[in-house]
Amino acid sequence: MTASTDVPEKDADGPMLAADGTPLKKSLSRALRVQKLRALALIAPLLIFVLVTFIAPIADMLFRSVENQIVSDTMPKTTAALADWDGTGLPSDQVFEDAYYDLFVAAERKEHTRLGTRLNYEQTGASSLFRKSGRGLDDIGEVYQDQFEDLDENWDEAQPWAEMMGSEDWLAKEAAWEKGSRLPKFALRDGVEELLPRTAEQYEIFANYTHREEGDSLLDEEPWSAVHTALYQDLSTQDVSGYGGPHADMLKAAAALVASPDFQTVSFTDGFGEIDKDWLEPEIWRTLKLYAPKYTSGYFLNSVDMKLTPDGAEARPENERIYIMLFKRTLFMSLVITCSCILLGYPVAYILSNLPARKANLLMILVLLPFWTSLLVRTSAWKIMLQQQGVINDVLVWIGLVADDGRLTMINNQFGTIVAMTHILLPFMILPMYSVMSTIPHSYVRAAKSLGATDWTTFWRVYFPQSVPGIGAGSILVFILAIGYYITPEIVGGTTGTFISNRIAYHISTSLNWGLAAALGSILLAVVLLLYWAYDRIVGIDNVKLG
Amino acid sequence: MKRTKTLLATTALTVAAGAVSAQDMANDMTLVSWGGAYQTSQIKAYADPYKEMHPEVNISWDESSAEAVAKLRAMNEAGNITWDLVDVVAADAIRLCDEGLAMEYDPDELLAEADDGTSAEDDFGDMIVSDCFIPQIVYSTTFGYRTDMVPEGAEPPSDICSVFDLETYPGKRSLEKRPINNMEWALYCDGVAKDEIYDVLATPEGQDQALAKLDTIKDSVVWWSAGADTPQLLADGEVFMGSTYNGRLFSVIEEQDQPVAMMWDMQVFDLDGWIIPEGLDDDALARVEDFVKFATDTQRLADQAAYISYGPARQSSAPLVGQHAELGIDMAPHMPTDPANAANTLLYNYEFWADYRDDIDAKFQAWLAQ
Numbered sequence: 076m077t078a079s080t081d082v083p084e085k086d087a088d089g090p091m092l093a094a095d096g097t098p099l100k101k102s103l104s105r106a107l108r109v110q111k112l113r114a115l116a117l118i119a120p121l122l123i124f125v126l127v128t129f130i131a132p133i134a135d136m137l138f139r140s141v142e143n144q145i146v147s148d149t150m151p152k153t154t155a156a157l158a159d160w161d162g163t164g165l166p167s168d169q170v171f172e173d174a175y176y177d178l179f180v181a182a183e184r185k186e187h188t189r190l191g192t193r194l195n196y197e198q199t200g201a202s203s204l205f206r207k208s209g210r211g212l213d214d215i216g217e218v219y220q221d222q223f224e225d226l227d228e229n230w231d232e233a234q235p236w237a238e239m240m241g242s243e244d245w246l247a248k249e250a251a252w253e254k255g256s257r258l259p260k261f262a263l264r265d266g267v268e269e270l271l272p273r274t275a276e277q278y279e280i281f282a283n284y285t286h287r288e289e290g291d292s293l294l295d296e297e298p299w300s301a302v303h304t305a306l307y308q309d310l311s312t313q314d315v316s317g318y319g320g321p322h323a324d325m326l327k328a329a330a331a332l333v334a335s336p337d338f339q340t341v342s343f344t345d346g347f348g349e350i351d352k353d354w355l356e357p358e359i360w361r362t363l364k365l366y367a368p369k370y371t372s373g374y375f376l377n378s379v380d381m382k383l384t385p386d387g388a389e390a391r392p393e394n395e396r397i398y399i400m401l402f403k404r405t406l407f408m409s410l411v412i413t414c415s416c417i418l419l420g421y422p423v424a425y426i427l428s429n430l431p432a433r434k435a436n437l438l439m440i441l442v443l444l445p446f447w448t449s450l451l452v453r454t455s456a457w458k459i460m461l462q463q464q465g466v467i468n469d470v471l472v473w474i475g476l477v478a479d480d481g482r483l484t485m486i487n488n489q490f491g492t493i494v495a496m497t498h499i500l501l502p503f504m505i506l507p508m509y510s511v512m513s514t515i516p517h518s519y520v521r522a523a524k525s526l527g528a529t530d531w532t533t534f535w536r537v538y539f540p541q542s543v544p545g546i547g548a549g550s551i552l553v554f555i556l557a558i559g560y561y562i563t564p565e566i567v568g569g570t571t572g573t574f575i576s577n578r579i580a581y582h583i584s585t586s587l588n589w590g591l592a593a594a595l596g597s598i599l600l601a602v603v604l605l606l607y608w609a610y611d612r613i614v615g616i617d618n619v620k621l622g
Numbered sequence: 623m624k625r626t627k628t629l630l631a632t633t634a635l636t637v638a639a640g641a642v643s644a645q646d647m648a649n650d651m652t653l654v655s656w657g658g659a660y661q662t663s664q665i666k667a668y669a670d671p672y673k674e675m676h677p678e679v680n681i682s683w684d685e686s687s688a689e690a691v692a693k694l695r696a697m698n699e700a701g702n703i704t705w706d707l708v709d710v711v712a713a714d715a716i717r718l719c720d721e722g723l724a725m726e727y728d729p730d731e732l733l734a735e736a737d738d739g740t741s742a743e744d745d746f747g748d749m750i751v752s753d754c755f756i757p758q759i760v761y762s763t764t765f766g767y768r769t770d771m772v773p774e775g776a777e778p779p780s781d782i783c784s785v786f787d788l789e790t791y792p793g794k795r796s797l798e799k800r801p802i803n804n805m806e807w808a809l810y811c812d813g814v815a816k817d818e819i820y821d822v823l824a825t826p827e828g829q830d831q832a833l834a835k836l837d838t839i840k841d842s843v844v845w846w847s848a849g850a851d852t853p854q855l856l857a858d859g860e861v862f863m864g865s866t867y868n869g870r871l872f873s874v875i876e877e878q879d880q881p882v883a884m885m886w887d888m889q890v891f892d893l894d895g896w897i898i899p900e901g902l903d904d905d906a907l908a909r910v911e912d913f914v915k916f917a918t919d920t921q922r923l924a925d926q927a928a929y930i931s932y933g934p935a936r937q938s939s940a941p942l943v944g945q946h947a948e949l950g951i952d953m954a955p956h957m958p959t960d961p962a963n964a965a966n967t968l969l970y971n972y973e974f975w976a977d978y979r980d981d982i983d984a985k986f987q988a989w990l991a992q
Contacts, residue, residue, distance in 0.1 A: 186722065188719070188721070188722070189720065189721055189722060191720065192721065195980060196980055199977055199978055199980070200977045200978075201977075202720070202976045202977050203973050203976060203977045206720065206976075394830075394985055394988055394989065395985055395988055397991055401991070462858065463794075463860055464859050487844055487845070569844070569845060570799075570845055570991060571991070578987070583692055584689045584691075584692040586980055587721075588980070
């Protein structure tokens with residue numbers, strides 16, 4: 076290595092340089108970086124596989140615990156308008172108007188019932204309210220549609236509408252369109268937006284829907300009744316006397332009709348009240364306002380027996396609290412199962428590791444046998460063993476320990492779950508213990524004995540401390556497996572032996588409340604990580620050995 | 623339930639049905655059902671005869687109906703629908719329709735008319751409880767009891783309230799681990815008039831009342847979650863009486879010859895049928911529509927009753943119900959809809975439970991866990 080000769084004195088003990096003249100530190104770190112990249116490239120396939128097939132789906136699922144876009148996506152105008160509402164009394168007719176237009180489009184897209192299902196988790200009755208409203212909204216618009224139609228049948232024709240609303244350029248393209256090709260993008264006629272702002276907006280929504288989702292030409296499809304409602308609103312506020320575009324007479328006649336005292340109108344508030352009286356209660360609007368944000372803490376609050384209210388989080392009524400209790404029960408029962416596994420597994424592992432290899436192998440097969448049997452079969456077998464007319468009760472009655480009418484209840488409760496799960500998880504305890512114990516040299520025990528220790532002292536002071544890492548590894552395995560167990564508690568748990576995982580499964584497959592299921596799952600994951608961290612701090616993860 | 627169909631949906635259907643000729647039908651079809659005796663009845667009554675007419679068609683079965691709603695939602699999110707026709711209970715059909723996962727259809731367009739020319743819509747009548755639901759059978763949730771465990775001196779139970787009468791009929795009962803049906807029975811036996819049950823159940827006081835009534839037998843109840851549980855519990859003598867689907871009890875009584883009898887009082891009628899998933903491509907849809915038209919015609923629905931004791935959903939099928947295919951016994955008296963069995967019944971209230979399911983279930987589960 077050469078230092079350059081013309082460096083000033085003070086830099087003499089400056090950075091050492093590599094052969095190519097770059098500072099050694101830099102050169103080394105570059106070499107290290109290349110090595111790291113190479114290593115990364117080698118594990119990249121596995122890493123990407125795990126990321127794509129494991130981490131990403133889990134993250135996506137957990138993300139649902141806060142996701143709440145459906146409300147603002149389905150009713151964008153309403154949620155924006157509700158932001159200014161103070162939550163007392165009924166919202167203004169303007170909010171009802173926005174809700175009308177939002178829900179009308181949602182109903183055409185059949186999205187209103189999904190929103191109803193979502194809100195029904197928060198407010199009972201929302202499901203049928205939205206389903207009913209999807210059908211009932213037509214009644215509001217038909218009031219106007221019918222009157223316009225009676226005046227001039229052209230108001231129920233596709234073509235005059237398209238000619239009035241669309242630009243010349245677009246009309247020519249739309250007329251030339253043939254089935255199978257792309258529909259030309261709808262463009263509004265100049266000036267129509269200023270003259271009839273609401274109608275233009277609603278017609279544009281209708282045009283985009285007809286083009287994109289139905290794939291139909293606007294020259295064949297007459298607009299839906301929300302457009303007629305918008306037209307009535309425009310004609311009652313705008314002056315169209317200066318209009319000279321297509322169908323000017325038709326529009327002016329309609330304006331005259333709207334101005335006449337005979338013209339029937341219905342306020343949006345009344346229209347909604349007509350569909351269902353629940354719309355005239357502030358509760359549904361409060362729920363909509365509360366769940367308007369794109370992200371919500373509502374699911375997490377639900378999963379700790381609280382609920383979101385306009386005044387912040389609040390505890391649920393006593394007769395609806397269940398999740399905290401289930402979390403506690405899950406942790407407690409998993410702990411009991413882990414302890415039972417230690418008590419039952421330790422002697423087995425001890426014998427296994429101290430027997431001659433041939434006998435040990437035979438015993439090992441007996442330990443592994445349950446592993447190779449279906450989980451369902453093993454669980455159902457416990458049912459037959461433990462039920463009141465089952466094997467154990469029959470034997471107890473036969474030998475006279477238990478009266479025939481006093482048979483023990485050992486299944487469909489906590490006891491049944493603990494017994495069945497201890498049995499199922501036992502191999503996960505025995506195997507790590509065995510592999511640790513078989514590395515403990517026999518000479519230690521002999522040495523202790525030759526130094527005068529009793530059998531108990533030898534075991535407790537010499538053998539046991541060396542087997543602790545096996546207990547640690549087994550306990551972590553069994554505990555974490557137990558906490559997420561689902562099928563066994565479902566079959567033998569009855570009502571007092573079920574776990575939080577059973578509720579998660581219920582919300583995934585039966586109630587379809589995936590947000591709540593995700594929140595419960597996230598909490599469970601956090602609890603496991605926390606316990607793991609605590610274990611590391613107290614016992615030390617270095618003390619865990621799998622062999 | 624009042625139904626309005628958009629003109630658009632109808633035209634889309636007509637175009638789809640008209641434009642695709644027989645040659646454009648897919649030859650592979652995946653049907654989803656419940657497995658067990660019920661699926662067997664569908665295979666024998668619909669699928670086998672259909673395959674005889676169309677030997678080129680392959681029908682595969684997936685026994686996923688119990689999780690159909692969650693799975694269809696997942697498939698829809700993944701953008702890959704692998705099922706062509708799904709057998710679900712009516713409540714699930716309504717939810718799938720709400721979620722936009724099931725296709726709306728026009729009964730007169732899709733389904734065959736009755737032999738006397740009655741339109742499909744009239745023949746099925748009120749059974750079409752959702753725009754997406756293609757009814758197949760009427761089943762009921764009802765009770766069975768062990769005849770050999772009836773206490774000496776007591777009449778065999780014939781009244782739903784004997785479920786709540788632990789003095790006359792001691793012993794365990796098995797009930798489904800969900801509020802639906804149990805809450806109705808509890809209120810009815812607590813003195814609420816039948817036509818007021820849902821009004822009462824809609825109030826928090828009514829829900830408490832139902833739970834209080836259930837509380838009186840809570841210690842004697844084994845809760846089931848799979849339809850096969852009660853038949854097994856009855857056969858083992860674990861329970862004296864239990865609720866389950868009437869077809870399961872028929873099989874325990876007539877096929878397995880167990881000392882079990884039916885108690886039809888206050889049986890709750892429910893419907894089961896097909897839905898077509900939304901988003902099938904044209905040739906798959908054409909095949910499914912062809913199959914559904916065949917499988918829901920008058921004769922096919924009547925044929926199914928020869929294999930399982932569920933009532934056909936078509937009025938015109940009822941007179942054609944004959945004998946059990948293997949046992950050779952008359953099936954009519956075993957149908958839940960038979961007048962002798964249907965003296966006192968309840969119809970599953972779809973709208974009520976769609977609204978109150980989450981709320982009441984939370985209370986019910988909290989009560990169970992106490």
